[in-house]
Amino acid sequence: xxxxxxxxxxxxxxxxxxxxxxxxxxxxxxxxxxxxxxxxxxxxxxxxxxxxxxxxxxxxxxxxxxxxxxxxxxxxxxxxxxxxxxxxxxxxxxxxxxxxxxxxxxxxxxxxxxxxxxxxxxxxxxxxxxxxxxxxxxxxxxxxxxxxxxxxxxxxxxxxxxxxxxxxxxxxxxxxxxxxxxxxxxxxxxxxxxxxxxxxxxxxxxxxxxxxxx
Numbered sequence: 001x002x003x004x005x006x007x008x009x010x011x012x013x014x015x016x017x018x019x020x021x022x023x024x025x026x027x028x029x030x031x032x033x034x035x036x037x038x039x040x041x042x043x044x045x046x047x048x049x050x051x052x053x054x055x056x057x058x059x060x061x062x063x064x065x066x067x068x069x070x071x072x073x074x075x076x077x078x079x080x081x082x083x084x085x086x087x088x089x090x091x092x093x094x095x096x097x098x099x100x101x102x103x104x105x106x107x108x109x110x111x112x113x114x115x116x117x118x119x120x121x122x123x124x125x126x127x128x129x130x131x132x133x134x135x136x137x138x139x140x141x142x143x144x145x146x147x148x149x150x151x152x153x154x155x156x157x158x159x160x161x162x163x164x165x166x167x168x169x170x171x172x173x174x175x176x177x178x179x180x181x182x183x184x185x186x187x188x189x190x191x192x193x194x195x196x197x198x199x200x201x202x203x204x205x206x207x208x209x210x211x212x213x214x
Contacts, residue, residue: 002029003123004051006043008069009058009085010035014108017087020054021112028119037064041072044080052080053123058108059086059093063208067093071102081122085115094133104128150193157211159186163199164206 003091005028008013015033022028031052032043040055041064054100055073070082083104084097095104106114110130118128122180130138152160155176162172169187173180194205206212 003053004029004031006032006055008034008040010061037061037069054081059088070102074101089136091136094137105133106130122145156190160202160206161211164203164212
């Protein structure tokens with residue numbers, strides 16, 4: 001039995017490379033290759049009764065990216081499995097794709113053997129995420145958990161916001177009607193809470209939490 005696959009990637013050279021790898025294997029039949037996600041959606045609509053076992057997709061594509069494509073496919077054809085192969089290792093993108101219930105994710109710099117192993121694993125009913133992708137995902141989850149555990153008071157948020165806006169200690173004291181000594185105490189306490197080393201770390205946190213505009 002041959003598995004029916006679709007490959008979608010806006011980099012033609014990479015798409016052709018994956019196609020060549022799969023054509024050299026006996027178990028796979030590539031029914032469609034495309035450089036645009038929207039073409040895959042059209043194909044599935046027109047050929048709704050055809051069996052498609054796996055879609056191999058990139059993330060960055062014109063008009064309809066891999067994240068949006070995955071959501072559409074999973075809403076309309078839950079029977080189709082999805083393997084993401086991309087250069088993108090953004091934690092939020094990975095999290096979004098996992099929530100969309102994709103079956104796998106490997107980086108584009110993965111070796112041919114890992115790609116084939118991922119495809120085989122997914123088609124056998126399991127999921128496959130490369131070590132690099134899993135590390136990024138779990139590190140992001142741990143980081144978010146730590147952020148949730150950090151509770152700054154409104155006054156501490158006021159202080160860190162003004163620090164990020166490059167106000168001096170005296171200026172912050174004047175704005176908040178507090179003593180310079182009190183502001184210095186707030187700063188030390190916030191540094192301790194956040195586990196950062198200096199004012200640059202405080203500023204980075206303030207930007208991340210959107211207390212100030214980048």
